Amino acid sequence: GQNIDQPTEMTATEGAIVQINCTYQTSGFNGLFWYQQHAGEAPTFLSYNVLDGLEEKGRFSSFLSRSKGYSYLLLKELQMKDSASYLCAVKDSNYQLIWGAGTKLIIKP
Amino acid sequence: GAVVSQHPSWVICKSGTSVKIECRSLDFQATTMFWYRQFPKQSLMLMATSNEGSKATYEQGVEKDKFLINHASLTLSTLTVTSAHPEDSSFYICSASLKAGGSYEQYFGPGTRLTVT
Numbered sequence: 001g002q003n004i005d006q007p008t009e010m011t012a013t014e015g016a017i018v019q020i021n022c023t024y025q026t027s028g029f030n031g032l033f034w035y036q037q038h039a040g041e042a043p044t045f046l047s048y049n050v051l052d053g054l055e056e057k058g059r060f061s062s063f064l065s066r067s068k069g070y071s072y073l074l075l076k077e078l079q080m081k082d083s084a085s086y087l088c089a090v091k092d093s094n095y096q097l098i099w100g101a102g103t104k105l106i107i108k109p
Numbered sequence: 110g111a112v113v114s115q116h117p118s119w120v121i122c123k124s125g126t127s128v129k130i131e132c133r134s135l136d137f138q139a140t141t142m143f144w145y146r147q148f149p150k151q152s153l154m155l156m157a158t159s160n161e162g163s164k165a166t167y168e169q170g171v172e173k174d175k176f177l178i179n180h181a182s183l184t185l186s187t188l189t190v191t192s193a194h195p196e197d198s199s200f201y202i203c204s205a206s207l208k209a210g211g212s213y214e215q216y217f218g219p220g221t222r223l224t225v226t
Contacts, residue, residue, distance in 0.1 A: 033214055040200075040220075040222075041219065041220065042202045042204075042217040042218055042219050042220045043153070043202075043217050044217065045214045045215075045216070048214055087152065087153070096155075096158075097143075097155070097215065099152050099153050099155075100152065101151070101152040102152050
């Protein structure tokens with residue numbers, strides 16, 4: 001079967017750095033996405049990785065290792081507004097998005 | 110760019126009635142639209158994928174006669190929840206993609222919160 005694993009919940013301090021991991025086992029791979037979802041709102045796109053390596057976009061970076069079936073989302077200089085759920089999703093060989101359950105990130109002052 | 114709207118943003122209806130939710134891509138033509146359902150504290154659950162002008166493809170366990178999807182144009186898809194019951198109360202989210210596959214991400218609408226009393 002297809003499976004995406006993320007930690008259920010993480011806590012970090014304002015101003016710090018946090019890394020959210022995602023491991024996947026899918027039938028084929030056509031890219032990995034990270035989305036941010038605030039409570040009661042729809043997801044918003046953060047990043048897309050299809051090749052191995054690190055993609056940096058401001059305070060957010062996303063890393064991919066296809067051989068390990070592993071990705072992480074790195075958030076720097078955490079702000080209170082970063083408190084949200086972070087969803088990892090993988091496009092399989094049929095280009096269907098397989099979603100992880102999401103990681104709830106709690107930022108403390 | 111790539112804005113997706115949904116209407117209504119929230120709706121309360123009585124058990125047994127039907128509710129229609131609209132999803133529009135405002136500034137692009139979406140070849141594919143997706144409908145998701147999300148229960149509190151749970152991840153997104155894909156209900157169906159629809160391509161303009163063709164029948165929707167429903168995920169396993171989703172009743173196509175209960176959740177009617179129409180994708181009549183490249184900018185509009187509708188989801189009708191027929192004979193709604195309290196267990197259908199959920200957050201319904203649509204998304205639109207420029208292409209069926211490839212690297213194009215899905216652009217999400219703001220969601221519709223449905224409460225069935």
